[in-house]
Amino acid sequence: MAWLGSSLGRRLLLTLPVAAAAAGGAAFLALLERMKHGTYDPHAVPSPLIGKPVPNFTLPAQPPATAGISSADLVAAKRWVLVNFFASWCVPCQIEHPVLTELAAAGLPIWGIAYKDTVDAAKRFLTERGNPYTRLARDETGRVGIDFGVYGVPETFLIDPHGIIRWRWAGALSDDVVRDQLFPLLRGGSGA
Amino acid sequence: MNPELGHFALALAVCLAAAQGIFGLMGAQARREPLMAATPALAVGQLIALGTAFFTLVWCNVVSDFSVLNVVQNSQAAKPLLYKITGTWGNHEGSILLWCFILALCGAAVAAFGQDLPSSLRARVIGVLGATSAGFLLFALTESNPFLRVWPPPPDGQGMNPLLEDPGLALHPPILYAGYVGFAIPFAFGVAALIEGRIDALWGRWVRPWALGAWCFLTGGIALGSWWAYYELGWGGFWFWDPVENASLLPWLTGTALVHSAIVVEKREALKVWTVLLAIATFSLSLSGTFLVRSGILNSVHAFANDPARGIFILALLGLVIGSALVLFALRAPALAPGGLFSPISREGALVFNNIMLCAIAAVVFTGTTYPMFVNLLTGEQISVGKPFFDATVLPLTIPLFAAMTVGPMLPWKRAALGPVLQRLWWAALAALCVGFLVGFGVRDGLVGLAFGGAVWLALGAFADIVERVRLFRLPLRESLARAAGLPRAAWGATVAHLGMGITVAGIAGMALATHVIVALHPGEGVDFAGYHWQLERLYDAPGPNYTARVAEIAVEKDGRRVALLTPSRRSYPVQRNTVTDTAIRTNLFRDLYAAVGEEQNGKVVLRLHRNPLAPWIWLGALVMAAGGALSLSDRRLRVGAPLKAAAMAKA
Numbered sequence: 056m057a058w059l060g061s062s063l064g065r066r067l068l069l070t071l072p073v074a075a076a077a078a079g080g081a082a083f084l085a086l087l088e089r090m091k092h093g094t095y096d097p098h099a100v101p102s103p104l105i106g107k108p109v110p111n112f113t114l115p116a117q118p119p120a121t122a123g124i125s126s127a128d129l130v131a132a133k134r135w136v137l138v139n140f141f142a143s144w145c146v147p148c149q150i151e152h153p154v155l156t157e158l159a160a161a162g163l164p165i166w167g168i169a170y171k172d173t174v175d176a177a178k179r180f181l182t183e184r185g186n187p188y189t190r191l192a193r194d195e196t197g198r199v200g201i202d203f204g205v206y207g208v209p210e211t212f213l214i215d216p217h218g219i220i221r222w223r224w225a226g227a228l229s230d231d232v233v234r235d236q237l238f239p240l241l242r243g244g245s246g247a
Numbered sequence: 248m249n250p251e252l253g254h255f256a257l258a259l260a261v262c263l264a265a266a267q268g269i270f271g272l273m274g275a276q277a278r279r280e281p282l283m284a285a286t287p288a289l290a291v292g293q294l295i296a297l298g299t300a301f302f303t304l305v306w307c308n309v310v311s312d313f314s315v316l317n318v319v320q321n322s323q324a325a326k327p328l329l330y331k332i333t334g335t336w337g338n339h340e341g342s343i344l345l346w347c348f349i350l351a352l353c354g355a356a357v358a359a360f361g362q363d364l365p366s367s368l369r370a371r372v373i374g375v376l377g378a379t380s381a382g383f384l385l386f387a388l389t390e391s392n393p394f395l396r397v398w399p400p401p402p403d404g405q406g407m408n409p410l411l412e413d414p415g416l417a418l419h420p421p422i423l424y425a426g427y428v429g430f431a432i433p434f435a436f437g438v439a440a441l442i443e444g445r446i447d448a449l450w451g452r453w454v455r456p457w458a459l460g461a462w463c464f465l466t467g468g469i470a471l472g473s474w475w476a477y478y479e480l481g482w483g484g485f486w487f488w489d490p491v492e493n494a495s496l497l498p499w500l501t502g503t504a505l506v507h508s509a510i511v512v513e514k515r516e517a518l519k520v521w522t523v524l525l526a527i528a529t530f531s532l533s534l535s536g537t538f539l540v541r542s543g544i545l546n547s548v549h550a551f552a553n554d555p556a557r558g559i560f561i562l563a564l565l566g567l568v569i570g571s572a573l574v575l576f577a578l579r580a581p582a583l584a585p586g587g588l589f590s591p592i593s594r595e596g597a598l599v600f601n602n603i604m605l606c607a608i609a610a611v612v613f614t615g616t617t618y619p620m621f622v623n624l625l626t627g628e629q630i631s632v633g634k635p636f637f638d639a640t641v642l643p644l645t646i647p648l649f650a651a652m653t654v655g656p657m658l659p660w661k662r663a664a665l666g667p668v669l670q671r672l673w674w675a676a677l678a679a680l681c682v683g684f685l686v687g688f689g690v691r692d693g694l695v696g697l698a699f700g701g702a703v704w705l706a707l708g709a710f711a712d713i714v715e716r717v718r719l720f721r722l723p724l725r726e727s728l729a730r731a732a733g734l735p736r737a738a739w740g741a742t743v744a745h746l747g748m749g750i751t752v753a754g755i756a757g758m759a760l761a762t763h764v765i766v767a768l769h770p771g772e773g774v775d776f777a778g779y780h781w782q783l784e785r786l787y788d789a790p791g792p793n794y795t796a797r798v799a800e801i802a803v804e805k806d807g808r809r810v811a812l813l814t815p816s817r818r819s820y821p822v823q824r825n826t827v828t829d830t831a832i833r834t835n836l837f838r839d840l841y842a843a844v845g846e847e848q849n850g851k852v853v854l855r856l857h858r859n860p861l862a863p864w865i866w867l868g869a870l871v872m873a874a875g876g877a878l879s880l881s882d883r884r885l886r887v888g889a890p891l892k893a894a895a896m897a898k899a
Contacts, residue, residue, distance in 0.1 A: 062581065069580045072524060073573035076531070079617075080566050083539065086620055087558045 092235060103204070104212075104220045109138075110202035114192035117169045118178050124166055124192035130218035135241060137165045138212045139188070140200060142172045143180035145208045151227035152184050158233065159187035163241070169193040170200050170208050213240060250315050253303030254394035257344075260296035260351070261388055263289050264381035267354065271374020275367040275442075283370035287358030290373050293380065294355040301348045304393050305335045314400040317341065317393040323406040323822055325793040333417035334407045339541060340393035342420055346537065347387055349421075349428040350380045357432060364453065371439035376431060382564050390560050406822040409794065415475040423468030423495060427533040429461025430502060433509075434530035437523040438572050441579040446519040451512030454526065456880055458509055462502045463876035469495050470869030477862070478830050485758065485865055488637045493616040494536030500609040501529040504602040506876075511595050515660060517586035518599070525602075527576060531569040532609075538565060590662045597655030604648040611640045642694075649701050649752070652745055653708025657715060672711050679704035690760060698756030705749030709742045740879025744872045751868030757861025767851040777858035779840070780804045786852060794818040796829065799844040799852055803833070815844040815854075834863050 104110075113125040129136060139155060141148040159165055167188035169177035174193060181188075194200055203212065206225065213222040222240055224232060267289040274282025307315045308331045311324050321338040322331060330337075336345040354376040361369050387393075410416075436454045440446045472495065477485040486492060505525040511518045538561045589595040615632045622630055653675065657668045669676075679700040687696020716738070717730040764776050773782035784800040796816040803811040813831035820827070830843045839862040845853030 066577075066581045069520070070577040072528070073570065073577050076569055076573050080562065080570070082621055082624055083562055084559075085624055087562065089624075090558075 092231060105223065107220055108218050109212075109214055109220055110199075112199040112202060114168065114194055114199055117167070117191040117193035118174060119181065119186065120188075120191035122190070124168070124190055126218070128190075129166075129214050132164070133216050135163065135216060136214045137163055137237075138168065138203075138214055139165055140168050140170045140194075140203070140205050140208050140210045142170050142208045143176040144172065147227035148209045149184070151209050151229070152187070154228045154230060154233060155187040156185060158228075159189070164189040166190045167192075168199065170205065171195065171197045213237065250303060250307055250312065250394045250396065253300045253307070254392070256296045256299035256303065257384065257388055257392075257394065260293050260300060260347075261381060261384040263293040263296055264351075264377050264384055267293060267377025268374050268379075268381050269377075271370045271372075271377055272442075273374075275370040275374065278367070280366070283366050286370050286373040286377070290351070290354035290358040290377065293377070294351040297344075297348050297351045297384075300394075301335075301344055304341060304344060305332055308332065308335045311404065312400075313402070313404055314396050314398065315393075316395040316397045319397055319401055319404045321404065321407045323404040323793060326407065326412075327792055329414070329417065330407065330412050334411070336420045337407055337411040337416075340387075340391045342424075343383070343387050343391050344393055345420060346424050346428060347380060347383050349424050350376065350383065350431055353428060353432050354380060357435070361453075368439055368443060371442055372432070372435045375435035375438045379431060379435075379568055382567060386560055386564060390557050403822075406793065406820065409818065409820040409825050409827045410479065412827075413475065413479055415471055416479070419468060419471045419475060422464055422471060424537075426461050426463075426465025426468045426502075427495075427498065427537055429457065429464055430498060430505075430526075430530040430533050432457040432461070433505060433526040434572070437526035438575060440523060441572075441575045444579055444582055446512065446523065446583055448513050448516050451509050451514075451516075451522070454522075455506065455509040455513060458502065458505050458526070458529075459876050459880050462499075462506050463873040463880070465495070465499050465502060466869055466873040466876065469499055470866045470873075473869075474866045478832055480828070485862070488615070488634050490616050491536075491540050493612050494532075494540055496612055497609050497616075498529050498532040498536060500605050500612070501525055501532060504605040504609075505529050507598050508602050511598050512586075515587045515589065515595055517589060517595055518602075519583050519586055520580045521602070523580065523583075524576060527569075527572045531565075531572070534565055534568065587661075589660070592658070592665055593663045594655065594658045594660045596663075597651055597658050600651050601648065601655060604644055604651070608641055608644045608648070611644065612637065615640070646697075646701070649705055649748075652748070653704060653711060656712045656741060656745075671715055672708060675704055675707035675711055678707055692759070695756055695759050698752060698759065702749045702753035702756055705752060706746050707749075709745035709749060713738065713742050736882040737879045740875045740877075740882065742875070743878055744875025747868045747871030747873075747875055749868070750864050750871055754861045754864030754866075754868055757864065758859055761857060761859040761862070763855060763857040765845075765853065765855050767848070767853050769851055774856070776856055778805065779810070779858070781842075781854075781856055783852070783854065786847075789816070791818065793822065794820045794827075797844070797847075799842075799854065801831070801842050801854070801856075803840055811840055813840065813842040815842045817844055836863055837861060839863065 109126045109129050111126045114123045116123040129138070137158065155165055165188050167190070169191070172180075172193065172195070177193065181191075197205075203210075209227055211224045211228055212220050215221045222236065224236070228237075267286055270282045270289060271286040273279075274286070304315075304317070306312075307318050308322055309328065311318065311322060311331070313319050317338065317340050321341070322334050326334065335341045354373055357369070357372055357376065361372065364372070433454050436450065436457070440450055469492075472492070473485050476487065476492075505522065508518050508522045508525055512522050539558075541557070541561070587595075615636050618632050619630050622628055653672060654665070654668055657671065658665075682703045683696045683700020685696075686699040687693050690696070713731065713734065716734060717727040719727045722730070762777050764774070766774050766776075768774065768783040770783055770785050773780055775781075780803070782802045782804065784802050786797065786799055789796045789798050796818045798814050798816040801813040801815070802809055803813060811833035813833060815831040816829045818827045818829055819825075828843050828845075830841060832842075833840045837860065839857070839859040841857035841859055841862075843855045845855060847853075
């Protein structure tokens with residue numbers, strides 16, 4: 056501790072606060088930059104399901120589709136599938152709708168689950184705005200939503216060809232999110 | 248009143264603040280008396296301009312001028328008048344304006360009450376305040392202008408966040424901001440002293456009352472916020488370790504340390520470098536707290552509209568203010584002459600210990616609050632740090648702090664022996680042990696027993712110093728009382744503030760014994776819980792001015808006798824499409840009966856019922872703490888004019 060008493064030691068010690076503040080400021084700046092690009096979301100809640108197989112479920116069909124969706128279907132698909140929880144009553148779902156439409160056009164299968172919605176309202180929503188979904192099911196009670204850990208719509212899960220959940224996004228998908236997070240995953244996993 | 252007038256006044260305030268900064272800092276550097284003499288007038292001018300801007304905005308809200316964008320976004324015609332006024336600062340733009348207004352008040356206060364300061368020090372202090380103000384006013388004018396117009400004006404506004412339509416929260420921001428911004432004055436004194444290269448006992452004497460005043464407001468503001476969370480959010484808790492709450496706790500912790508270390512500067516001319524650092528750190532934490540919360544970086548329930556672009560401006564501003572102060576500190580602090588020496592066991596030693604513990608707690612809270620962000624930055628992982636971390640880390644640090652809080656004030660300055668002091672505290676220690684053991688065994692929870700013991704130790708120990716000084720029971724009672732009346736108010740203030748801490752700790756300990764149930768009942772059904780029978784009498788709708796409420800009427804009975812009729816409700820605000828719980832709380836000061844109403848399903852309604860022992864003591868204690876600070880502030884030595892005499896004596 057003798058160096059603390061020396062004049063140089065004292066000088067160094069007293070520059071510590073400014074150094075710490077500078078480091079903190081730089082970190083904040085980096086985070087702000089990431090927030091702008093959508094790669095950092097302070098409200099994101101980690102999903103314990105990442106890396107786990109999809110929970111077991113069977114859901115009835117949501118018109119216009121005629122067949123429902125089950126967890127077995129997801130495993131049997133043997134390809135990357137985006138599972139999207141949506142509802143006609145949810146405003147962010149309407150915002151994310153064009154993004155889903157583009158993704159569907161790019162060839163990624165999107166399976167939609169109408170969450171806590173009535174059959175007719177969900178059907179009307181899809182007729183009015185277009186249907187980006189390859190398959191459709193309805194989760195009227197929200198039970199399957201609970202198994203997936205959904206806490207609000209829209210919420211989107213990426214399932215790999217083995218039926219493992221690889222990624223989750225809570226809230227509306229945006230072009231930035233698709234570009235910065237979804238595509239790298241698909242490319243890395245040699246998906247679509 | 249025309250919004251353009253407010254807009255113009257805001258622009259004028261920017262110019263006056265900039266002039267105030269330049270005249271104050273450059274005038275003092277060049278030793279130009281006329282420039283320095285102009286600074287107080289500029290500070291008052293800035294206050295007048297900003298006051299005009301602020302009250303114009305209040306007026307726009309009161310008359311519902313929907314040509315102003317800010318009013319459209321945050322108000323509606325049907326809102327009650329009180330909330331039209333308080334809604335002015337219930338949004339980002341308005342709250343920034345309020346923040347700046349309080350900063351201008353601080354500058355004007357130094358101009359008005361600082362007439363006895365040496366002219367160069369006063370010019371520099373006012374200059375630093377002016378320069379800071381100029382930066383934030385520029386932010387208000389360019390990035391968050393509350394006077395922007397919309398054309399054509401819409402017929403009605405979008406309404407304000409209904410959570411904020413509450414009398415407690417209406418007063419919360421002004422009081423909290425007075426605390427946050429008040430620490431700008433010690434900060435300015437610190438920076439000015441670094442520029443001058445001189446810190447002495449007089450400096451400590453000038454800084455302490457300002458720090459103490461800000462501390463009182465911050466204490467009150469935090470308590471009010473916590474009370475609001477308790478009764479409005481309906482979660483039954485009072486402190487959630489939410490980033491926004493932590494952001495207000497951090498400057499409180501370092502501010503408390505500052506209030507204590509300034510005593511050492513004043514009395515013993517020691518700890519000067521440390522005290523200046525605390526003054527800078529406290530305001531820096533206040534700034535970071537207020538502004539980083541708004542950047543949306545922190546995950547919080549208290550969300551303002553987030554805008555990363557705004558965040559960059561704010562960060563640059565913070566970097567300028569905090570960075571330049573800390574660079575100055577690094578350059579100048581080594582040259583400050585070290586002060587009086589003292590042994591570890593002494594009043595100074597105890598105050599250093601208090602500072603170390605408070606700053607350790609602050610460091611832990613800071614780490615817990617920012618850790619998720621920094622982990623995300625380094626590894627990309629999402630983690631969250633919550634209550635278990637804070638409980639496990641803060642609690643062990645409070646134990647030595649509370650132990651020392653009672654002993655410290657009884658130690659003499661410079662050199663002391665611990666033995667005799669501990670001997671004189673035997674009765675407080677005995678009482679604390681008895682209560683601790685009784686409660687601990689009673690509820691079979693050692694931690695709760697420890698907390699109650701600690702509360703008794705703090706509350707009784709607070710009086711130990713007074714008892715000693717008036718020689719209670721050793722002199723005739725009348726003589727003791729005469730002595731008590733003659734004690735300086737600062738001594739009483741410290742006693743009252745420490746007592747307040749004891750009361751708050753007792754309240755927190757009581758809340759650890761709180762119990763709650765969540766039940767679903769049909770009207771007419773009841774439930775037995777916590778020794779009471781809670782009967783759901785009926786459910787009905789009640790219209791409000793801009794909401795409709797679904798009210799549950801719950802009769803609470805004990806041994807067949809009605810003790811309370813609780814009417815919690817859920818309010819739906821159609822304009823904002825939002826629902827807010829309105830809890831019902833009945834207190835008798837020793838326990839709260841607390842009910843919140845949830846969703847209805849199949850004719851049943853979900854009720855959340857709590858029995859919270861000693862809950863009101865948490866906020867009562869904070870109020871007592873703030874009162875202690877105010878009492879100390881009214882001490883003769885600190886009142887206006889006293890420093891003049893001291894200065895005259897110092898010169899002689």
